Amino acid sequence: MPNVAIVGATGAVGQEFLKILAERNFPVDELRLLATKRSAGKKIAWQGRELEVQETTPDSFKNIDIALFAGGSSSTEFAKPAVESGAVVIDNSSAFRLDPEVPLVVPEVNPEDVKWHKGIIANPNCSTIIANVALKPIYDLAGIKRVVVSTYQAVSGAGREGIEELEAQARAKANGDEIISKVFPYQIAFNLIPRIDIFQEGDYTKEEWKMVKETRKIFHVPDMAVTATTVRVPVFRSHSESINIETERKVTVAEVKEALGKAPGVIVVDNPAKDQYPMPLYTSDTDEVYVGRIREDFSIEKGLNIWVVGDQIRKGAATNAVQIAELLLK
Amino acid sequence: MPNVAIVGATGAVGQEFLKILAERNFPVDELRLLATKRSAGKKIAWQGRELEVQETTPDSFKNIDIALFAGGSSSTEFAKPAVESGAVVIDNSSAFRLDPEVPLVVPEVNPEDVKWHKGIIANPNCSTIIANVALKPIYDLAGIKRVVVSTYQAVSGAGREGIEELEAQARAKANGDEIISKVFPYQIAFNLIPRIDIFQEGDYTKEEWKMVKETRKIFHVPDMAVTATTVRVPVFRSHSESINIETERKVTVAEVKEALGKAPGVIVVDNPAKDQYPMPLYTSDTDEVYVGRIREDFSIEKGLNIWVVGDQIRKGAATNAVQIAELLLK
Numbered sequence: 001m002p003n004v005a006i007v008g009a010t011g012a013v014g015q016e017f018l019k020i021l022a023e024r025n026f027p028v029d030e031l032r033l034l035a036t037k038r039s040a041g042k043k044i045a046w047q048g049r050e051l052e053v054q055e056t057t058p059d060s061f062k063n064i065d066i067a068l069f070a071g072g073s074s075s076t077e078f079a080k081p082a083v084e085s086g087a088v089v090i091d092n093s094s095a096f097r098l099d100p101e102v103p104l105v106v107p108e109v110n111p112e113d114v115k116w117h118k119g120i121i122a123n124p125n126c127s128t129i130i131a132n133v134a135l136k137p138i139y140d141l142a143g144i145k146r147v148v149v150s151t152y153q154a155v156s157g158a159g160r161e162g163i164e165e166l167e168a169q170a171r172a173k174a175n176g177d178e179i180i181s182k183v184f185p186y187q188i189a190f191n192l193i194p195r196i197d198i199f200q201e202g203d204y205t206k207e208e209w210k211m212v213k214e215t216r217k218i219f220h221v222p223d224m225a226v227t228a229t230t231v232r233v234p235v236f237r238s239h240s241e242s243i244n245i246e247t248e249r250k251v252t253v254a255e256v257k258e259a260l261g262k263a264p265g266v267i268v269v270d271n272p273a274k275d276q277y278p279m280p281l282y283t284s285d286t287d288e289v290y291v292g293r294i295r296e297d298f299s300i301e302k303g304l305n306i307w308v309v310g311d312q313i314r315k316g317a318a319t320n321a322v323q324i325a326e327l328l329l330k
Numbered sequence: 331m332p333n334v335a336i337v338g339a340t341g342a343v344g345q346e347f348l349k350i351l352a353e354r355n356f357p358v359d360e361l362r363l364l365a366t367k368r369s370a371g372k373k374i375a376w377q378g379r380e381l382e383v384q385e386t387t388p389d390s391f392k393n394i395d396i397a398l399f400a401g402g403s404s405s406t407e408f409a410k411p412a413v414e415s416g417a418v419v420i421d422n423s424s425a426f427r428l429d430p431e432v433p434l435v436v437p438e439v440n441p442e443d444v445k446w447h448k449g450i451i452a453n454p455n456c457s458t459i460i461a462n463v464a465l466k467p468i469y470d471l472a473g474i475k476r477v478v479v480s481t482y483q484a485v486s487g488a489g490r491e492g493i494e495e496l497e498a499q500a501r502a503k504a505n506g507d508e509i510i511s512k513v514f515p516y517q518i519a520f521n522l523i524p525r526i527d528i529f530q531e532g533d534y535t536k537e538e539w540k541m542v543k544e545t546r547k548i549f550h551v552p553d554m555a556v557t558a559t560t561v562r563v564p565v566f567r568s569h570s571e572s573i574n575i576e577t578e579r580k581v582t583v584a585e586v587k588e589a590l591g592k593a594p595g596v597i598v599v600d601n602p603a604k605d606q607y608p609m610p611l612y613t614s615d616t617d618e619v620y621v622g623r624i625r626e627d628f629s630i631e632k633g634l635n636i637w638v639v640g641d642q643i644r645k646g647a648a649t650n651a652v653q654i655a656e657l658l659l660k
Binding site for chain 2: 147150186195225226231253275293298307
């Protein structure tokens with residue numbers, strides 16, 4: 001059984017790694033929990049074991065087979081030392097995703113890319129993963145000419161602190177107290193912030209470019225036409241996306257629903273007569289990507305509109321990384 | 331000076347009518363407040379007058395010149411009696427919007443349509459008004475081939491009860507109490523509901539069809555390619571919209587910003603260096619439509635992405651109707 005390290009074990013994604021490894025009965029000999037100095041010494045119970053969090057250093061990875069990096073700056077600092085120690089790194093940060101030497105993998109879309117890794121496998125951006133799981137069956141069915149996506153992203157994308165800030169702001173509003181914003185640049189409770197990550201080329205945010213560039217890499221279509229507008233919403237942990245798709249081939253909504261219904265990792269929730277469609281509140285803490293509001297887009301010859309929801313911490317981060325680890329073990 | 335009636339005077343839009351008539355110094359001789367029987371007898375102070383709410387009946391419109399209908403079922407019941415009494419009805423419901431005998435007017439877009447009314451002028455859907463004010467300068471500049479819109483709509487779209495439900499649910503969450511949903515089909519606090527109004531043809535909602543069909547009518551382009559996905563978000567009173575536009579003519583972002591900057595009713599808020607973009611929390615209780623995140627869409631030859639925010643109760647409803655009334659007086 002492999003020895004596994006979790007880097008960033010005390011954060012929102014790190015804690016989810018622990019849950020998901022247990023739920024999926026991932027075979028683990030030693031489980032080593034790593035975090036910043038501040039969290040070192042903290043005790044965490046897991047599967048009948050008591051584990052003590054250690055500070056991450058370049059020497060933390062001896063005898064580790066798989067290192068799950070939860071994200072953030074620790075990847076830039078420790079991914080290479082981990083690889084040099086002989087571990088395979090599955091990295092949830094954006095540091096290596098567009099590196100041509102690093103596979104970027106969504107197991108439902110491009111599992112074969114795991115094979116050519118050179119020590120690091122990148123876990124895509126959360127919104128990208130969720131969109132791509134829904135796009136794959138449509139791509140296989142009809143080809144994809146163009147994608148226009150608008151996101152509705154949960155505060156968990158900013159980690160545990162993001163969740164706590166929304167809770168605190170909602171409580172302050174209820175109690176008539178002052179609302180304080182530290183994690184987000186403006187109040188997020190009862191508001192929307194149409195800027196995630198930093199601004200880059202063309203006044204797109206880095207989050208928007210991630211969706212464009214990562215999708216192209218995952219699908220192996222370097223010129224796939226994708227555009228995105230990414231927006232933070234006052235929801236705790238599932239991301240939602242309104243996706244408009246122009247397909248290569250004309251398909252019916254019935255064909256699309258059938259393809260999505262058979263696709264791995266996808267649950268179709270689309271029953272207008274029963275008022276059923278995916279919603280972030282009710283899909284949190286699950287591993288699947290939910291697709292509904294599946295409609296023909298009558299404004300073009302070969303168009304579709306879909307509404308996609310998935311748990312940002314699970315399928316958007318931790319679950320996808322553990323699925324990559326499972327592919328490695330095969 | 332005209333005699334003015336407000337039908338639905340005690341609701342969210344009705345109350346806003348009172349504020350806006352006062353703010354804009356709209357000339358009013360008699361102001362008659364009408365509502366359901368339940369509200370009759372209620373006293374409302376306005377501009378130094380004390381007004382008593384009366385029950386709306388077919389006979390309520392004697393000597394009334396302009397009747398502002400706040401929306402809902404009262405329009406179907408009382409708009410025609412009002413016209414027969416000699417009033418011009420400005421109607422905020424969806425009852426007459428697509429009637430070819432009724433002009434549908436956004437003063438910044440098609441003010442000339444006021445002229446051919448036959449007693450009723452329809453006020454468009456809130457999301458449609460907000461989108462169309464932003465689209466008009468782009469249409470004039472470059473022509474519009476296709477519009478793909480995803481909305482982020484405030485709870486005020488469901489009236490005063492919608493606002494109260496979000497407040498109550500947020501308070502219940504803060505206090506650990508049970509969360510009760512009456513106005514919306516599911517919990518809206520910390521959630522998104524991708525269904526507004528009833529389901530219709532092609533599994534589009536009526537709200538989505540309103541955006542498509544009303545936009546075509548307002549722009550006098552019966553085959554304009556428009557598609558929409560409309561979503562309720564936990565925000566109190568400004569609607570936001572992510573709009574992707576394919577123009578007829580290639581234009582630069584600078585040209586678009588200049589055109590929007592000069593357009594009536596539009597405020598451009600788009601300064602990435604200063605982290606400035608429109609947000610619903612900070613645009614509530616104002617009359618303008620705010621446009622930001624203006625970008626070239628690199629996925630097609632002539633594409634744009636914009637982010638548009640406007641107060642649903644004001645420009646999305648009451649202000650637009652009062653502006654129509656001002657056009658009538660000219």
